[in-house]
Amino acid sequence: xxxxxxxxxxxxxxxxxxxxxxxxxxxxxxxxxxxxxxxxxxxxxxxxxxxxxxxxxxxxxxxxxxxxxxxxxxxxxxxxxxxxxxxxxxxxxxxxxxxxxxxxxxxxxxxxxxxxxxxxxxxxxxxxxxxxxxxxxxxxxxxxxxxxxxxxxxxxxxxxxxxxxxxxxxxxxxxxxxxxxxxxxxxxxxxxxxxxxxxxxxxxxxxxxxxxxxxxxxxxxxxxxxxxxxxxxxxxxxxxxxxxxxxxxxxxxxxxxxxxxxxxxxx
Amino acid sequence: xxxxxxxxxxxxxxxxxxxxxxxxxxxxxxxxxxxxxxxxxxxxxxxxxxxxxxxxxxxxxxxxxxxxxxxxxxxxxxxxxxxxxxxxxxxxxxxxxxxxxxxxxxxxxxxxxxxxxxxxxxxxxxxxxxxxxxxxxxxxxxxxxxxxxxxxxxxxxxxxxxxxxxxxxxxxxxxxxxxxxxxxxxxxxxxxxxxxxxxxxxxxxxxxxxxxxxxxxxxxxxxxxxxxxxxxxxxxxxxxxxxxxxxxxxxxxxxxxxxxxxxxxxx
Numbered sequence: 072x073x074x075x076x077x078x079x080x081x082x083x084x085x086x087x088x089x090x091x092x093x094x095x096x097x098x099x100x101x102x103x104x105x106x107x108x109x110x111x112x113x114x115x116x117x118x119x120x121x122x123x124x125x126x127x128x129x130x131x132x133x134x135x136x137x138x139x140x141x142x143x144x145x146x147x148x149x150x151x152x153x154x155x156x157x158x159x160x161x162x163x164x165x166x167x168x169x170x171x172x173x174x175x176x177x178x179x180x181x182x183x184x185x186x187x188x189x190x191x192x193x194x195x196x197x198x199x200x201x202x203x204x205x206x207x208x209x210x211x212x213x214x215x216x217x218x219x220x221x222x223x224x225x226x227x228x229x230x231x232x233x234x235x236x237x238x239x240x241x242x243x244x245x246x247x248x249x250x251x252x253x254x255x256x257x258x259x260x261x262x263x264x265x266x267x268x269x270x271x272x273x274x275x276x277x278x279x280x281x282x283x284x285x286x287x288x289x290x291x292x293x294x295x296x297x298x299x300x301x302x303x304x305x306x307x308x309x310x311x312x313x314x315x316x317x318x319x320x321x322x323x324x325x326x327x328x329x330x331x332x333x334x335x336x337x338x
Numbered sequence: 339x340x341x342x343x344x345x346x347x348x349x350x351x352x353x354x355x356x357x358x359x360x361x362x363x364x365x366x367x368x369x370x371x372x373x374x375x376x377x378x379x380x381x382x383x384x385x386x387x388x389x390x391x392x393x394x395x396x397x398x399x400x401x402x403x404x405x406x407x408x409x410x411x412x413x414x415x416x417x418x419x420x421x422x423x424x425x426x427x428x429x430x431x432x433x434x435x436x437x438x439x440x441x442x443x444x445x446x447x448x449x450x451x452x453x454x455x456x457x458x459x460x461x462x463x464x465x466x467x468x469x470x471x472x473x474x475x476x477x478x479x480x481x482x483x484x485x486x487x488x489x490x491x492x493x494x495x496x497x498x499x500x501x502x503x504x505x506x507x508x509x510x511x512x513x514x515x516x517x518x519x520x521x522x523x524x525x526x527x528x529x530x531x532x533x534x535x536x537x538x539x540x541x542x543x544x545x546x547x548x549x550x551x552x553x554x555x556x557x558x559x560x561x562x563x564x565x566x567x568x569x570x571x572x573x574x575x576x577x578x579x580x581x582x583x584x585x586x587x588x589x590x591x592x593x594x595x596x597x598x599x600x601x602x603x604x605x
Contacts, residue, residue: 127537174441182595182598183593183595184587184595185585185588186586186587186588187587189587195594195595198598199601204483205566215588218521218522218584218590218593219489219522219590219593220488220491220522221487221491221594221596221598221599221602224487224488225598225599225601225602226603227603228536228601230392242554244521247517247518248516248518248521248522250514251514251515251518254485254511254515255487255515279344289511317485318452318453319453320453320454320456321452321453321482323485323486326450326486327450327486327488327603328449328450328461328462329488329602329603329604330603330605331449331462331465331466331488331492332488332492332602332603333603334466334492334495334496335488335491335492335495335596335599335602335603336599336600336602336603337596338595338597
């Protein structure tokens with residue numbers, strides 16, 4: 072059994088220290104195995120341009136933000152998955168980091184950039200991969216990746232039990248579709264969304280909250296309110312994601328006919 | 339513009355002539371371009387075994403049922419897509435046929451067999467393909483194929499504007515998920531389900547109706563009642579399925595990163 076959940080909050084744009092304080096404070100008394108934070112949880116989202124994104128992004132190997140999160144994981148003996156503006160030499164990625172008591176364990180770089188993110192970030196450049204967190208296999212994707220069924224599917228084929236999904240959603244389509252994603256893949260999903268708005272001189276973006284946890288049959292275990300801070304943790308059995316039967320004669324992964332899906336991976 | 343729709347009805351098991359009469363009668367005054375009928379619309383669904391399936395299945399090249407449907411298409415100047423138990427030498431497929439005034443135009447053989455269908459039918463053996471019907475590109479899939487996102491996706495990548503989906507659904511998951519399928523692919527979908535029950539000596543199966551037409555943004559255009567006969571036709575603009583923008587900077591098909599989806603087509 073695994074205690075998983077998320078922290079839905081409202082980062083302030085550009086206030087990395089303030090946002091970090093808010094996260095550390097919200098999680099300091101939480102008992103859990105794995106907690107998911109929103110996309111770009113420390114920088115905020117609505118950048119002006121690529122230069123501003125690079126200014127706020129950090130190299131996780133040289134980041135006091137990450138150091139504090141690792142210390143929190145060590146202190147609380149849990150794992151975190153968080154959205155993070157990741158700087159690597161001349162590149163900057165909209166990433167999700169798996170962090171544990173031992174440090175940064177794995178990095179996912181958002182493959183499908185949404186709207187103006189294409190001006191701010193480089194597209195992800197490393198394969199979708201699954202990592203063990205205690206007895207569960209965990210896959211990561213970020214926000215807009217949800218609309219591409221290939222992402223959750225690839226992670227499932229690679230063995231994911233739980234899809235961890237840091238988000239900054241501005242539309243309302245995703246939450247319902249994630250029920251389909253969990254049903255069609257027989258996996259758990261944790262969508263950690265932010266709420267509030269980024270009010271900038273160049274415009275304003277509002278985020279829709281409604282973070283949620285979904286079980287393998289597409290069952291909604293919990294959904295937060297739209298505009299409210301919440302730490303939510305629940306106990307799940309990740310082993311339920313290993314049984315892909317949908318009838319006694321059908322397993323939704325082994326029943327696939329990949330020899331007929333070639334057009335999907337043709338570049 | 340294209341007038342598309344479906345006929346939701348209640349086939350009687352094994353009564354091919356009766357079921358044909360019912361279809362011919364229901365459609366004799368209908369004006370349309372393309373009408374979808376349920377899965378296995380003439381034989382019924384709940385076979386006892388493979389031998390019974392073979393006895394009721396027909397070779398479309400030598401079938402008076404098909405001859406009558408072609409004559410109907412010629413008379414009414416429309417196209418039909420229908421579920422059909424297709425016999426080919428020693429094989430029998432759960433197929434969907436595209437029929438027009440010129441005859442049987444294309445055959446799709448269900449790739450993903452549901453539950454006991456695995457005992458009754460051979461799995462589909464030909465690639466997913468798209469065909470022109472007037473100004474639209476049409477792809478076919480059958481019932482349980484809905485749960486595999488690869489099917490609608492492959493048809494979309496190959497250019498489908500409209501997914502035609504003869505069904506005999508016994509569960510309630512599909513209809514909602516088809517909204518996601520249309521949203522994630524930017525296509526129309528016509529799910530033609532049957533209602534009623536097949537009461538056989540070996541058991542009884544009930545079907546859930548609620549046939550529906552969905553537009554490319556996942557918008558439900560019409561859904562039938564669960565247990566009621568209905569011919570439904572509506573006018574759509576198939577060209578709407580060619581614009582895959584979901585934001586000014588995002589197109590859901592060209593934004594795919596197929597170089598990262600290789601695990602999906604690995605056999």
